Amino acid sequence: MGRYLALRTAAILGTLLVISLFVFIVMHAIPGGPFDEDKMPLPPASKANILRSYGLDRPLPEQYLRFVWNVAHLNFGVSYQSPGESVVHLLSRVWPVTMHLGGMALAIALAGGLSLGVTAALRQNTVVDYLTTGVAVFGLVVPHFVLGSLLILFFSTTLGWLPAGGWEAPRQWILPTLTYCLAPLGLVARYTRVSVLEVLGADHVRTARAKGLATRRVVVRHVLRNALVPLLTIIGPLFPDLLTGSIFIEGIYRVPGLGRYFVTSVYDRDYPMIMGLALLAALLVSVMYLVSDLLYLLADPRIRYT
């Protein structure tokens, strides 16, 4: 087990290194630099000075090695979009907002998805099943940017019940969270339904039911526990997805989170932020996979790692 963990950790570090190199190369291949201006190009002397002050005048391999060296010392550089603010500081400012929003959405998605899924499975091929499936599919098929605009149009500008944007008061959390949670909720509901159905069809459960155990007890004791294992497979990837934010939701609702930086950093050629975001997201995904593998281990003793 210890050896397994060590190996996996080493693999994660390797992954991060490969990703950083790849992103570094691609990012510098993009035409236009961070200090190329819109209306008229900067005079060469000015541009040279600016590039020098950010260390961008050095050869690319040197810049990369410096980056790796600095990152090893937990220094990710300074963002160009928010000058004077270090990447670490910027992330520690915006990421909690995104985690807050994503966390609420995730919690609702899990709770709502599980109950919808179980309900649908227990009433398979009835109106209840079709209705819950309908809700789940709606969440999956409507793009965030449509749903978000629609909810604002309905609840803010027409009915005036909820604010159109911002992130100071709990009232402002409702619409973004609703927009955000529907897709994962639909996903969880669909997978829960399938896995519960699968387990319900399994021999030991049918035996338990045949023995006359109450359905509720069967569901809790046998079905949910067994159904949770495959569910881990799809819940896992939801974490990094929800915890890195969405430019669509943050843009529409003025949520001061991380999501928009994935886009603006590329558009602004904010090299330190691009690298920081890539590494953050990669680390999140890698750790999530590690954790979900370990959870499998706990949930299903039949699985063995060698």
Place this chain on the structure above:
Amino acid sequence: MRHHAGDRPWSRWLAAGLLIAAVVFVPTYGPSVGAATVNSVGVQLPPDAAPPSKQVLTLIGREGTYLDWSKTVQKGQWMPGLMSDPLVMQDYNSDIKPLSASRWSVSQDGRTWTFTLRPGLKWSDGAPLTAADFVYTIRRIANPETGFDVAWYFSAIKNFKDANEGKAKLEDIGTVAVNPTTLQITTTDPTPYLLMLLSDLYVVPEHIVAKAGDPWSQAPDTAVSSGPFKLASWERDKQLVFVANPQYAGIRKPYLERIVYKVGQDQSFFPAYLANEVDAIPWIYEGPLGPSDLARIQSDPRLKREAHVWPYFQTWWIAFGGDQTAFKDARVRKAFAMAIDRDAIIKSVLRGMAVPAYGMLPPGFHCAQPARLKDAQAYNPAAAKRLLAEAGFPDGRGFPKYDLDLRAASPTIQAAGEAIQAMLKQNLGVDVGVQNLERKLFMDRLNKYDLPLVLIPWEYDYADASNFMNIYKSGGRHPWSNAEYDKAVMQANSTMGDAQRCSMYRRAEDMLARDPAAVFLWHPTVTQLWKPWVRGVINKTNKYGFVSWSRPSKADMPPFIYIGNDKP
């Protein structure tokens, strides 16, 4: 356009009713009308103003890097004028008025300008604001270490360009503090529009910048102000708050106690306005209010009253690639110009929020006289087809496949691009693709003359024809080049005397439109929304006949705005 209420009979009755109500009720409340309310910086509020505690203007806009427009303009945080008083300002008529300088004079040869600063000017930390601060600001802008992104703007000042390119010392720039209240600026050539340029010279505090460096303008502790407001807080990605500057000794003392500037992306502006979360959308570009929003505004009497519309000094045109493209043939360019129906684009795509462009200079702008060019690129599909055939592409056969590239276009402009595509196909048989390019990618390729066909705007920086006409000088933004044009523009740039200058600029503009160097398409009209309780000088009709909140991103207006007592 604004007095739409008048064409409804009920509105007259309403007005009459209000009048009667006013006559009946005003005497009842007489005593409180007489008691003048004075705000925290000693300004007497107008009688219809809300109490000082409610003198808060809430706006929504984009976020920038620094509030310091002598560091960056392109990426600057909007509204630098709240925290800095330039030497002169443009008033709501776009006329130059004294601001930090109380008066000025020009030498006989038109090259040396002497400004006298108002006595007693100071920074919000109490330090005196002197001519040396202005000298410092100009040198800092020129300094290549600063990397100021629109340094070309001030290149009329003597030795400025050389210093900016590292070829001259900063001390050699033509600017001298004769004494603490006397500033002298020398230009290389006579520069009639220097005052216009100086209305954008946002002075910075030397004693702070020397200590705090570039980030000085980002934190309330160091963001020392010479303007009517000072920074109270800046929460990134959320909002900026400005409060009235108690130390301010200039002439723009504000009615407002506070300005809250919420940070948002374009698509969030209109919903925030509709939900009463902001007092105005005063911006001048098409992003926040698309065609659908304009239709919505037109169909809603309340919104219609809150909408303010006027033509804007911006020109959209199509520019062509250089000699390696089919556009080296003037007949091809002319065919394109005559195949595009600008009126149809304005009517359909832009929902009337533009006027047709016949030349470079927008109507009402310095030296503009668009009517004379009306025939230069008139829509004539049959003649266009003939011209293209003469150039060797009958019915568009054999014409290379180009893309019409757009620069990070809003959906409205994307639709305009597709309109042009459809016209070229239907009228000339030419197939173009329409491609929206990311901003930096576009500029990188544009500056390399690498784009064969682009749809692009220019908006004025200062109200002088040189600002538009310099774009097409050889070596400028587009590959088109004409020695005669260069000569006419350069000569006009350094001639004192408007009549003479304008005739030179017009000769140059004729070349652009008739050669043609560009297909001139439209000048947008601005649509702004202000809640009815936003009052002040913006409610006055200016000399062009418009009620406008001009130069909103620079914040010339907020010091003259107050919140009415009808704000709920």
Place this chain on the structure above:
Amino acid sequence: MNASVPGVGGPSPAVALGSRPGAPVPGAGRRAWVRRLRRNPMAVAGTAVVAALLFLALAAPWITPGPYDRANFGEAYQFPSAAHWLGTDAIGRDFYTRIVYGARVSLTVGFTAQAIALAVGLPLGLAAGVLGGRTDFLIMRLVDTLTAFPQLLFALLIMVVLGPGLGNILLAISFHAWIPICRLTRAQCLREREREYVEAARAQGAGEVSVVTRHVLPNILAPIIVAVTLGIPQAVFTEAALSFLGLGVRAPTPSWGQMVGEGVTNIRYYWHLALFPSLMIAVTMAGFTLLGDGVRDVLDPRALKQ
């Protein structure tokens, strides 16, 4: 982080889900599954939707009144009417025509991306699952690395480096789309290899290649077909998200994603410009999702036992 829902990717070590007793039933017969398909109303609905979409894409020139880029400036922004069933857009193009032609881009993106995903993911998954050892290790490290790569960031970087366009959209989507297929194939392989019938075939002297092609592959195809079916709408969704960010196909080619992007800004008045393309994307998503679920139910041999 982006609008697409996470894939069906599993954790990196192969996980046998267990509780799947019995060997597959090889010759259940075609008629049997057609019958079961017909008994599953959701699958029938999904099939009908997908068939209708394919019909729109293929028959577009014959079921529309004219070319998709014919502008009529006198008829801009018209609401739905008898003359224009779905109204007209900003330059008076018939919106019904553009919606119908839009099916071509969306389906091309969906099918091509999944075809590429299958072409890359299946062989790599087979190689990893069958050959094992060093090959398995290398392939899985590649998979881990790419999984950790933030998808939207990567797509943006690619689109900015290479420029917009259909080919580059496909590249950006396919880059990640093959990963779930690869993981799934490998996991299925590992499981099937240990089955009695495979052991039996080996015992009879069948070679490794023959075991894979004749025994393993046919038995693992069902879940892969399901994964591919469910991957198609995700590709459609990602295309919409990229178009929304202004990185879509070259106009005047109609794409639902681009239409939604433009339409959302019109949601407050010219509602038809937002509604119909959103509806088409939603219907596409729902159709393929239902079809995928249905195919799973039909092809899954265990369903026979219920």
